[in-house]
Amino acid sequence: MDFEFSEDQKILRNSVREFLSIECPTSTLVREMELDPQGYSPGLWKKMADMGWLGIVFPEEYGGTGQKYMDLTVLLEEMGRSCVPGPFLSTMLCGLLILWAGNQQQKQTFLSDLIHGNSVLALALLETDGRYSADAISLKAHPDSDNYILNGTKMFVSDAHIANHIICAARTANDQAYPEQGITLFILHAGSPGLICSSLGSDTIARDKIFRMDFIDVQIAKNHILGELHLGWPLVQRLIEHGAIAECARMLGGAKRVLEMSTAYAKERMQFGRPIGAFQIIQHHLVDMLTLLEGSHYITYQAAWKLDEDMLCAREVSMAKAWVSDAYNEICINGHQIHGGIGFTQDHDMGLYFRRAKAQEINYGDADFHRDILAGEIGLI
Amino acid sequence: MDFKFTAEDETFRQEVRAFIDKELPPDWTGSPWVGEPEKETEESWQFAREFTHKMQAEKGWLTMHWPKEYGGHGASAVKQCILYEEIGFSRAPLVDIYGPNMVGPTLIYFGTEEQKKEHLPRIKGGQVIWTQGFSEPDAGSDLVSLKTSATEEADHFVINGQKTWSSIAHYADWMFILVRTDPHAAKKHEGLSLLYLDMKTQGITYTPLINIARGHTFNEVFFENVRVPKNNLIGEKNKGWLLAMATLNFERAFGIGRVGQINRWIKELVGYVNEKKQRGELIPAEALVREHLVQLSIDSEVLRLLAYRVIYEQSKGRIPSYEASIQFAFGAELMKRLFKTGMQILGPYSQLGMESKWAKLKGLMQRDYLYTPALTLAGGTTEIHKNIIASRGLGLPRSH
Numbered sequence: 001m002d003f004e005f006s007e008d009q010k011i012l013r014n015s016v017r018e019f020l021s022i023e024c025p026t027s028t029l030v031r032e033m034e035l036d037p038q039g040y041s042p043g044l045w046k047k048m049a050d051m052g053w054l055g056i057v058f059p060e061e062y063g064g065t066g067q068k069y070m071d072l073t074v075l076l077e078e079m080g081r082s083c084v085p086g087p088f089l090s091t092m093l094c095g096l097l098i099l100w101a102g103n104q105q106q107k108q109t110f111l112s113d114l115i116h117g118n119s120v121l122a123l124a125l126l127e128t129d130g131r132y133s134a135d136a137i138s139l140k141a142h143p144d145s146d147n148y149i150l151n152g153t154k155m156f157v158s159d160a161h162i163a164n165h166i167i168c169a170a171r172t173a174n175d176q177a178y179p180e181q182g183i184t185l186f187i188l189h190a191g192s193p194g195l196i197c198s199s200l201g202s203d204t205i206a207r208d209k210i211f212r213m214d215f216i217d218v219q220i221a222k223n224h225i226l227g228e229l230h231l232g233w234p235l236v237q238r239l240i241e242h243g244a245i246a247e248c249a250r251m252l253g254g255a256k257r258v259l260e261m262s263t264a265y266a267k268e269r270m271q272f273g274r275p276i277g278a279f280q281i282i283q284h285h286l287v288d289m290l291t292l293l294e295g296s297h298y299i300t301y302q303a304a305w306k307l308d309e310d311m312l313c314a315r316e317v318s319m320a321k322a323w324v325s326d327a328y329n330e331i332c333i334n335g336h337q338i339h340g341g342i343g344f345t346q347d348h349d350m351g352l353y354f355r356r357a358k359a360q361e362i363n364y365g366d367a368d369f370h371r372d373i374l375a376g377e378i379g380l381i
Numbered sequence: 382m383d384f385k386f387t388a389e390d391e392t393f394r395q396e397v398r399a400f401i402d403k404e405l406p407p408d409w410t411g412s413p414w415v416g417e418p419e420k421e422t423e424e425s426w427q428f429a430r431e432f433t434h435k436m437q438a439e440k441g442w443l444t445m446h447w448p449k450e451y452g453g454h455g456a457s458a459v460k461q462c463i464l465y466e467e468i469g470f471s472r473a474p475l476v477d478i479y480g481p482n483m484v485g486p487t488l489i490y491f492g493t494e495e496q497k498k499e500h501l502p503r504i505k506g507g508q509v510i511w512t513q514g515f516s517e518p519d520a521g522s523d524l525v526s527l528k529t530s531a532t533e534e535a536d537h538f539v540i541n542g543q544k545t546w547s548s549i550a551h552y553a554d555w556m557f558i559l560v561r562t563d564p565h566a567a568k569k570h571e572g573l574s575l576l577y578l579d580m581k582t583q584g585i586t587y588t589p590l591i592n593i594a595r596g597h598t599f600n601e602v603f604f605e606n607v608r609v610p611k612n613n614l615i616g617e618k619n620k621g622w623l624l625a626m627a628t629l630n631f632e633r634a635f636g637i638g639r640v641g642q643i644n645r646w647i648k649e650l651v652g653y654v655n656e657k658k659q660r661g662e663l664i665p666a667e668a669l670v671r672e673h674l675v676q677l678s679i680d681s682e683v684l685r686l687l688a689y690r691v692i693y694e695q696s697k698g699r700i701p702s703y704e705a706s707i708q709f710a711f712g713a714e715l716m717k718r719l720f721k722t723g724m725q726i727l728g729p730y731s732q733l734g735m736e737s738k739w740a741k742l743k744g745l746m747q748r749d750y751l752y753t754p755a756l757t758l759a760g761g762t763t764e765i766h767k768n769i770i771a772s773r774g775l776g777l778p779r780s781h
Contacts (some may be wrong), residue, residue: 001459002383003693009382070382263775280780283771284764289775291707298686302384309385319679374675378647381655 003298005074012173013074016053020082023032023047026349033085034207038162040086040282049117054091055185058099062111069242073249080250083352085207087120087159089250093243094121094167097185101227102233106187110165122163122190124154124213125236132240132365134233135179139215141170141186148225149184150194150218160197160211163190168215173230180233185226194218206359241314242307243364244321248300251328251360254353255296258335259289261349265339276338285334292327299323315377318370325361325370332357382556390459397467400440402434410735410743427550429474430510436475437507443481444505446696451489451497452505459697462637462689469641472524476549479511483631484557486575491616491624500555500577512580514544514558514602516624521546522765524559525570525622526559529604531560538562538576538614540584550587550600553580559625562618575621575628578609595749612778630702633709633760634695636688643681643719646749649742650674650726665728673722680715684708700764701775710766713756720750 006012033039048054056072058064072092072110079088095114098106113119124334127136139152150170161165166188173182188195196214204210227235263286266277276282303320308315332354336343343350361367386394437443446461448451468475485504488497503509521526529542540560550556557577566572578585584607587600616624651674657664664670687708694701723746724731735744757763771777 001385001689001693003459004688005382076580098387263777266777275778277777278780280764280768283775283777283780284767286769286775286777287770290770291711292709294687294690294704295683295711298690299683301382302686305382305384316682323679323683371672371675371679374678375671378678379651379655380671380674381658 002224009071009074012071013078015051016078017081019047019051020078020084024082024084024353026083030083030085030352032296034181035202036200038210039159039209040162040174040209043083045086045120046117048088049115054088054095054117054157055115057092058095058111058115059249062107063115064111069307070301070308071247072306073301076246076249077253077256078254080356081248083254083356087122087162088157089243089246090123090163091119091121093239093246094123096242097123097167097202097226097235097239098187100238101232102187103186104221106226110187113164119164120159120162121167122157122160123239124157124160124166124168125240126154126156128153128155128246132369133179134183134236137169137171139168139170141172141184141220143172143222144219146222148184148222150186150215150220151245152214152215156200157197157211157213159209160190160213161199161209166190166195166213169228169232169236179294182230183232183236184229184237185379186220187224188218192218192220199209200379204359206356208359240364241303241317244317244370245300245303245307247360247363248296248303248324250297251324251357252293252300254356254360255289255293255324255331258331258350258353259286259293262286262335262338264285266344269340282338289331289334291329296327304329312314314373318365318373318377321365322367322370322374325367328357329361386459386463390463393460394463394467397464398471400436401467401473403472404435405471409472410476410745414679425474426476429476430552432474433476436505437505438656441505443475443507444485446487447485447501447505451485451501458689458692461696465635465638466641466644466685469638469643472642472644472645476552477504477510478635479513479557479632480509480722482635483513483628484511484555486558486631487575487615487624487628491497491618492625493612495612496615508532508664509554510549510552512547512550512553513554513628514547514550514556515629516546517543518545518601522762524625525571525573527559527561529558529560530564531562531576531609532597533611533618534608535561536611537608538574538611540576540578540604540609542604544602544604546590546599547602548585548599550580550602551589556602556760557615557628558579559621562621566619572619573621573625574618575615575624576609576613577615578607582607582609584608591754592752594748596752627700629761630700630705632699633718633766634691636684636705636708636712637692640688640718642682643677643684643712643716645676646719646723647678647681648747650688650723652744654726656690670722670726672717673725677715677719677722680718684712684715687711703770706761706769707774709760710757710763710770713760713763716756718745720753724750742779 052065055064055068057069060066075309091114098110129136140146141150160269168186169183170186171182172184175181194216195218198212200210200212266282267275299320303316306316336350339350342348442464445456447452449455481504489499515524517527531538531540555577559573559575560574562574563572584605587602589597590599591597654664691701691705691708727741727746730741731746733740733744734747737744
């Protein structure tokens with residue numbers, strides 16, 4: 001048992017942090033991208049690709065570095081700390097789906113491009129009722145000679161507007177008793193005819209660029225099925241687990257930054273002739289934040305470790321996502337309380353984290369969603 | 382980062398379970414509070430003493446983390462965690478955690494060779510019970526203001542004063558005590574020394590303190606001209622405060638046993654709720670009950686990781702300070718929520734005690750619930766722990 005990072009992981013973290021402090025400051029690029037319709041910097045994307053970040057979890061034969069999900073988690077934590085905008089997470093997760101389920105041709109076609117920073121991928125999973133469950137997938141895919149015809153609606157698709165390819169979970173067979181069966185993954189070109197992308201607004205809470213996608217008789221070749229017909233749900237489930245931990249990593253990074261800012265502020269802000277950090281109740285707020293944070297750290301990395309070991313870990317993943325989701329939001333609320341009025345101004349970074357805490361909680365299942373899963377995991381009938 | 386339990390770890394876990402299953406009677410309801418068995422009967426106390434002695438004599442597990450030269454196995458952090466988790470889960474009684482986990486390590490780090498030779502073998506053998514003499518009626522959280530004095534004579538210290546909250550002092554063989562050896566020191570903490578004393582020494586008397594759960598777990602202890610050999614001084618005279626802080630840190634580092642206790646209760650409550658459902662009984666506010674149990678299990682997992690982390694730090698030769706307080710305070714508060722939920726789940730049956738044949742879950746929930754006010758007081762109040770975390774963990778200025 002080892003509760004410390006390896007030397008390589010420490011080096012990775014330090015280099016990422018240094019890079020991002022220069023290339024992605026919260027004072028400039030992050031705020032600019034919130035207002036920018038594209039929402040990400042292609043220049044930064046290329047630099048990230050050149051640093052090998054896009055290839056961390058992919059094999060060397062495609063240009064990756066064959067590292068572990070744990071290493072990606074370290075990277076994501078730093079990206080969360082720096083509020084890095086753009087399609088990194090969805091591209092990574094789509095890449096993993098291709099790695100797990102793609103045939104040789106698909107892996108060759110998609111992975112190398114992705115790793116070298118030449119393509120962006122988006123994941124179309126949620127539908128209009130916004131649930132991460134098999135029975136919520138109703139977008140239909142009908143077979144028609146060599147193709148499938150897709151009709152239906154996907155919601156909350158991140159970065160669909162800049163994606164080159166979309167991975168979509170569709171229903172190819174309907175058995176009401178077993179909704180987990182009959183789900184198939186398709187990979188399609190973002191410009192496919194019949195695919196209509198509508199922005200969900202430029203004022204989303206974290207200024208993420210998210211979209212509704214209407215599929216109107218969208219034709220996809222049968223060889224664009226990822227994995228096996230009707231058997232896509234286990235992949236989606238595993239993907240949701242990875243996505244949940246990826247968001248935990250980002251939330252963890254943001255939470256650490258919030259505690260850092262709040263502690264620093266408490267030491268320098270003077271009222272009543274002393275720093276407010278000398279008042280016990282402020283101290284205890286910060287201590288509560290630290291407790292939530294330390295719990296978040298270990299529970300996230302434990303889940304990442306289990307995913308790397310290919311273990312069944314629905315319990316650990318859901319525990320992590322539930323805890324960290326609650327913790328990050330709570331840490332932000334306390335952070336605002338400690339900063340007082342100044343933290344409530346747009347110029348201050350507190351608002352960046354507060355807004356992201358909500359968005360990142362939502363992705364891949366919020367705290368209640370995961371608590372629901374856990375009821376079964378702890379043996380409640 | 383590696384969270385693996387090796388095959389060897391799992392074998393050890395099975396070995397611990399086998400020992401406990403063999404030695405513990407199936408109807409055992411002894412206190413789960415490690416080191417503070419509730420004296421329901423002399424028999425249960427005697428059993429607790431024998432169980433501890435047997436575990437040490439046959440397995441040496443309680444001191445397995447000690448360096449090999451003092452009889453330990455140099456056991457890994459994981460094994461210690463496994464041991465205490467299993468002990469906590471099984472509610473097995475341990476009469477003395479002070480010896481193996483506080484006094485022993487303090488002597489190993491700070492004692493003379495003579496002191497180590499005298500005490501370490503007996504602690505290792507599970508043959509002695511230690512009690513703590515720190516708090517006084519006027520010195521609780523403000524421990525440094527304690528007044529029990531030790532005046533120096535040729536070969537002895539002479540102790541006068543009073544200690545309170547001394548757990549199992551009524552059964553203890555030895556006490557480690559913090560006393561004032563220099564009443565004129567410029568700062569209060571610079572006049573304190575840490576000694577140990579034989580509880581049979583003339584001049585020591587005690588009064589039981591019965592707690593709200595009707596248990597006799599702690600005492601007031603009075604010292605009237607108690608003569609203690611100078612050799613009983615641990616470390617240097619007037620430098621006892623730091624040692625005392627170190628021992629307190631060893632005490633609070635000890636949260637892993639709670640994880641086992643908590644998980645045992647969660648398992649029993651899940652079973653209770655499931656059985657009701659299977660019998661077709663309605664569960665009031667079932668959705669809330671489910672949510673409480675789920676949240677408790679999430680929090681328990683977080684506690685486990687934080688408690689393992691502390692033991693891991695110690696195994697690396699580091700001295701966790703704020704880390705120990707974090708899991709201690711979090712664990713105490715979690716247990717309070719656990720028993721609050723447990724009582725709610727049992728509904729009106731929750732008020733029945735162990736003597737009632739209609740009580741559910743052997744009436745243990747009521748007893749454990751009655752101990753909950755002490756959880757955030759004993760071993761350092763939550764407020765004090767948060768102050769420690771604030772200064773040691775966050776570098777904030779003293780608030781008092």
